[in-house]
Amino acid sequence: MPNIKSAKKRVKVIKTKTLQNQMIKSNLKTVIKKFEAAVSENNKESAAEAFNLVVKKIDQATAKGILHKNTASRKKARLAAKFNAVNA
Numbered sequence: 001m002p003n004i005k006s007a008k009k010r011v012k013v014i015k016t017k018t019l020q021n022q023m024i025k026s027n028l029k030t031v032i033k034k035f036e037a038a039v040s041e042n043n044k045e046s047a048a049e050a051f052n053l054v055v056k057k058i059d060q061a062t063a064k065g066i067l068h069k070n071t072a073s074r075k076k077a078r079l080a081a082k083f084n085a086v087n088a
Contacts, residue, residue: 025061027057028054028061034050035047035051035053036082039085042086044087047086055079058072058075058076059072
């Protein structure tokens with residue numbers, strides 16, 4: 001445990017930030033699972049809505065520094081390929 005006041009504060013801040021990041025990651029994973037479920041059911045309408053939401057959530061996570069931009073790009077490309085396979 002830190003003894004210095006500023007170090008104690010950093011521990012508290014890091015703890016709250018870690019929880020926020022976990023919440024965003026968890027929500028992102030949930031949205032991706034919903035999209036993949038819609039794709040597996042071949043439901044074009046719900047897949048389109050879910051795809052737009054997934055892309056939005058990925059971009060938000062990237063903007064907040066939770067995902068690296070290349071990771072986000074790779075995820076979006078793979079999900080877009082799945083989406084296009086349903087529409088083809």
